[in-house]
Amino acid sequence: MNPRTDTIQVSKTADARDELCKEIAGNFPGSVYIIQDGHFVFVNPRFQEATGYSADDLLKMKPIDIVFPEDRGKVRRHAIDMLKGIAESSCEFRAVKPDGTIYWGTETLKAIDFQGRRAALGNFVDTSDSKQFAKLLEESEDKFTKVFYSTPNPMAITTVEGGKFLEVNDINAIVTGYPRLEVIGRSAVDIGLWANPEDRARMVRTLKEKRRVVNEEFLFRMKSGEIRHWLFSAEPLTIAGEECLISMATDITSLRQAEKALEESEFFNKSLLDGSPNQILVVAMDTSVKYLNKKFEEVNGYKREDVIGMKAPYPWWGYSDNVEEVKKGFLVSIAMESGGQAEVSASKENGEVYWLSIHWAQIRQNGVPKYCMITSIDITDRKKAEQQLELKMKEIEEANKKLEAIDKQKDFLINSISVSPHETEGF
16 A cells, blocks of 8 residues: 555545535535634525625635624534534524624534534524514414403313313303303313213214314303303314314304294294394295394394385395395295204495394294294304404414424424534634
């Protein structure tokens, strides 16, 4: 063996390796640079773009020069720990562009040999977008919280596993009679909120099949022992990695009470109907209006004498383009022996549009359908709350997706640079 020839061969091999590394780093999609003797000796185009400095400028600078002054001590200590193998995670800090713009980034360093001498290979990831999305996420969560606590309907957040309450809004405590601290950490089963075990089984079955529950009617027992009819909706939600449900309920007990009163009596009590807090409309099978209560008049602004005898299409439908289709659907609905329910928009006499939850049932004489009673309650506030909640949930979901994407990109860039570390003593 010829020592001189071997040395030259090793040197050529090392030079070729250095050139290959520079070629790879130069075309790498991430921000890569090499530091030696406290100065940049190589910067790729992406790093130049990220910092705002040209290659010529950076090669004349010390790495610490681009760091925000207040963060320099932290960055220097973390860099030393990383090169010694003490720290494994990246360091997040503020950096400054030539025009004075302050931005956020993370740095990862690995000890390498470059041109036969100790050096450090660096990878920089601009995390300004991550910071911005984190701020947006925080703002979205704040709006979500306001919607949750201000909605006029009972709302709760529960775990999927075990169904334990994590949070309830104030109206939930008022309606059920259970103070917030009395339900947090316990399940609806624990406190006896489900009046009918079969209802809960149906709710669980619906969640498994459809991943959500929308306006399903269940019976719930209040703390006082009173049984109430609720229209119950629930959507999946992830909190701190745990699968949860956010639920909202609308109390329709008064509707069911009015319907039951009509079912039990062949001749309905006019005073009861007029005193109902809900709108009630009775139509014949040919759609002609036979009765409307005072609440219907008060809310919609239509006078009884103007409405009695009127046939569909009705002015409160507020439709123009597809009114005949709506009429056909209405005829089919009132002909249903089992009745039904739906959520629809309606138009008041003054043109105001609002939302109603309507329930209809046939009134039969000797087995023959004679009338259809339609009861309705105003759910406009709930609809607005649902829309706001859905919007904020989407904002949170989008922000989470973007944060995850940024984290994956950062991990990819860090893991893509695989260079064996060497001793850093004296670096």
